[in-house]
Amino acid sequence: MSHTLAIASIEEITHNVRQLTFEKPEGFEFTPGQAAEVGIDKDGWRDAGNPFTFTALPEWDELQFTIKVYPSHDGLTEQIGKMKVGDSFIVGDPWGTIEYKGKGTFIAGGAGVTPFIAILRMLKERGELSGHRLIFANKREADIILRDEFDAMPGLEVVYVLSEEKKNGFEHGRIDKPMLERLIGNTDQQFYVCGPDDMVESINDALRQIGADPDGLVFEE
Known part of the structure; x- marks a missing residue:
């Protein structure tokens, strides 16, 4: 309908x-x-x-x-x-396979952050943001969607990654296996991944390689 x-x-x-x-x-x-x-x-x-x-x-x-x-x-x-x-x-009617399944890390590229906006807002309303992390990749600082809102979310750890600018306070490059190993540490958690198809595929592969449970990967299939 x-x-x-x-x-x-x-x-x-x-x-x-x-x-x-x-x-x-x-x-x-x-x-x-x-x-x-x-x-x-x-x-x-x-x-x-x-x-x-x-x-x-x-x-x-x-x-x-x-x-x-x-x-x-x-x-x-x-x-x-x-x-x-x-x-x-x-x-049209709502659909989708991205839903909150427990505490973990959200990894987004550009407009791929949009499925996570309502989830993070929900966790904020519940007072349950602590222990969650958002790794958000963009080309430039000016491209970051809702940065002020994410920065103000109590308990949420936010890491911004820029591929086309080098700036203090930002990671530089693309989200790859070495970066994930350095930023994440413990892989015993949920991972939520959304962005361009090739990015999602490469990040999911990297997460599996560093020990993430394939059943703990949440992405649009």
Whole structure:
């Protein structure tokens, strides 16, 4: 079942990330980490079917998506970058395999952090962030999504990795086996991984090599 939902507000999060909120339909349910297929209520785009993750919490009165916009791409996110308050999304039913399964480390690349936003917000509301870690890779410091919010989460350890800038206070390079060995230590925990497919594959391989339980890897399959 799909829902046509008008945009209630738009917030610029970074130079190319927008946070859009919508009134939540009555009875609409999802769990933190889930996504939905989304189209735009506009000729040619209603069946676009791109997946976006809910970044609101289930108990909120509104739905929210945090979306990276690619103005140079001739695609859905380029169209989303042009949308205004009052324009409408077509939102399908929730789905997804990323869900919270216990204490551990979240590893994200760019917009791959979006499934973790609602999970971390949920843990914050519960007072259960202590002992969790977020390793968040981006090209540049300006690309980091919701940095202020992550930094303010009590008990959450956050490590930022930049591939195209060298700056004090940031890891530099790409998340690989040596970096994971240095940052993680104990592999007896859950690992949540989301980002580009090749990144997810290489990180999962590295985690297995350093002793992580394959059954403890949570990613979109």
